[in-house]
Amino acid sequence: MDVVGVLGGMGPLATIDFMRKVLDATPAERDQDHVPMIVSCLPRIPDRTAAFRGAGDSPLDAIVDCGRRLESAGADLIVMPCNTAHLWFDAVQARLQRPMLHLVDAALHEALALAGPRARLGLLATDATVASGLYINRHLPDSTAPAWLMPTAGEMLEQVMPGIEAVKAGRLDMGQALLAEVASALRRRGADVLVLGCTEIPLVLDAAACGLPVVDATAALAREVVAHIRRC
């Protein structure tokens, strides 16, 4: 069975959440049935959102260093349970030996399967993920482009980013309250399905808290990993 390299630490709670979702997606009766993983949880990687804004160092070298550690430890494929880090996906893949699976593709597959052809997708994500077009400019083969609804600039500044930072600091109640307000606003503005496009967000929000169906990008990547490993 192939060994999955999990390039984590962005942040550590999201890494643990991803590992848990891999276990949840695996039919297993005993330890030995589970997906083999090697995990780097080295949180000194420079902040991805700050780098995108031009306000901090690029995380690229640190991400590649983590990927090479995973390769040294025997990983056969590599995934990054961090949406914003996917701004550097192509650059990381070019410098690693092992193939990588793309988190946004996994999330878009699930969103389009859930929402159907003419659906309006809401997006909750960091300002770097939203502004870079990581989701809205990523087209899957044979997919019709969905309509996207985004938080306003004010909601990004006052609720989404402070909500994500609260989760990273372990203040889950505050994070949930801030993020749930924006989820409700996107629902009122017509979203049919909400894509939780930052790994911190599904730690505190689910469909019940949002009042509409959600796609958890972390869980989508976990299911894609388990399906890939079971095909090998």
Add this chain to the structure above:
Amino acid sequence: MDVVGVLGGMGPLATIDFMRKVLDATPAERDQDHVPMIVSCLPRIPDRTAAFRGAGDSPLDAIVDCGRRLESAGADLIVMPCNTAHLWFDAVQARLQRPMLHLVDAALHEALALAGPRARLGLLATDATVASGLYINRHLPDSTAPAWLMPTAGEMLEQVMPGIEAVKAGRLDMGQALLAEVASALRRRGADVLVLGCTEIPLVLDAAACGLPVVDATAALAREVVAHIRRC
């Protein structure tokens, strides 16, 4: 900051629980404040309890292989969040380059601090951990040996081992019910403090469920790791 190598996969849920407890024990405001970890979660390691019974292959070579993967990935010290695996602790340490911290020592330190000098400690653990004397024969410098209370042979066979196996298979409710019965029996027989000496057990039992103070060996090791890293 040193990188902690977590030699996990025994089982995978316990590995995740340990990582979470390291985060919980770390004062952190942002990703970059957290303890750097490299984690092997390679659950094909032969069953430790079966090996101790003579009913399965030794896990030693597989554990050493995981440790060497962690060393290749840059770990500076190594911990094993699995009590029963500590039956092979000295043999693993002898074949690795990096120092290891001992889970049972971390748990005994907390148990003796909590229970005081003449306390009676109950032990919930696998039959290999109980029968090998991993806890009861491990003496800390300057400690007075505590009195130990163990489950009966029937309780081990009918409740403790099936409870642990239920947790490993994801049947947490069943595991909790089986293990809580034995915790109550140990309390009735006079235990002052209960040592949860198998990493699966604190996934489903805490002091409230047991009706007496508990020492969670997983959390004790996590706190020891954070204290060690912050001293470096």
